Amino acid sequence: MAVHETFVKNNAEYVATFGDKGTLPLKPGKKLAIVTCMDARINVYAELGTHEGDAHIIRNAGGSAKDALRSIIISQRLLGTREIAVFHHTDCGMITFTTPQLRKIVKDSDPNDEKLKVVDDIDFLEFGELEQSVKEDVKFLKENPLVLSETVVTGWVYEVGTGKVRRIV
């Protein structure tokens, strides 16, 4: 059974206790954008004590700030956020491969399929060392001309083994 077949039933429980959340405004109440990894073990709300209405949550493979730039510009310029917290995490898949390796995996999956060669245009944004990757992402945001200069930017590590967060920069 595909997982999506459980969505409507599970959603009914959420709807039953939805309360007054339907009146929350479009703009994040805490003027915060969180950038973190898509990793299945990360429960952003529980981990940081955030709730519906508080913050934009941007998630991608690795929690890449570069990949998040389009979203961050929209978040700041149209929806008023002024703080960004970047979280990378221990045991991240992004440290286990390189872009050339993944391009090869994709192309080798069907060597006769010429269309797979478009994967050569993708930078998978892997990284080598966890804390350094956080520092680099914070630096990217602080120096990027499209990110508002008054933005408070912090960088963190989330430990999947303990649930703890640790500030890096």
Add this chain to the structure above:
Amino acid sequence: MAVHETFVKNNAEYVATFGDKGTLPLKPGKKLAIVTCMDARINVYAELGTHEGDAHIIRNAGGSAKDALRSIIISQRLLGTREIAVFHHTDCGMITFTTPQLRKIVKDSDPNDEKLKVVDDIDFLEFGELEQSVKEDVKFLKENPLVLSETVVTGWVYEVGTGKVRRIV
């Protein structure tokens, strides 16, 4: 006070009830990737009854499948997911502007700053009609050669006013 100053205190509560979640594996247990918007009102876990370890959660402005492609390839080829659920939502900021308008907002914020012209290279991936945007994203994923052909792809709308999910395709 910046919001990040609350993270460590709030995190301590999560750590105290973390239980055995530290043993969860890197690969999502339900082989599912969810693509949804960064919108502050969306609580993915509660809305769909998912939990730590179940699914990759990819979030960006609008819940754009195109923007999520890098993450989806990593999710499928390296981490074993075989199902994708795309969620867009009512009252989404992505229907309120166009890319040329946002480029102008950014450049007009400091007309003397030549560096802001790099915003002209960014497609902000806004959309005009909600249900159509879901259909187009599902089509994009089903037709994209870099997405595995056996992938189960569904498209949904989340109603921020009621908490309900509704399948579109």
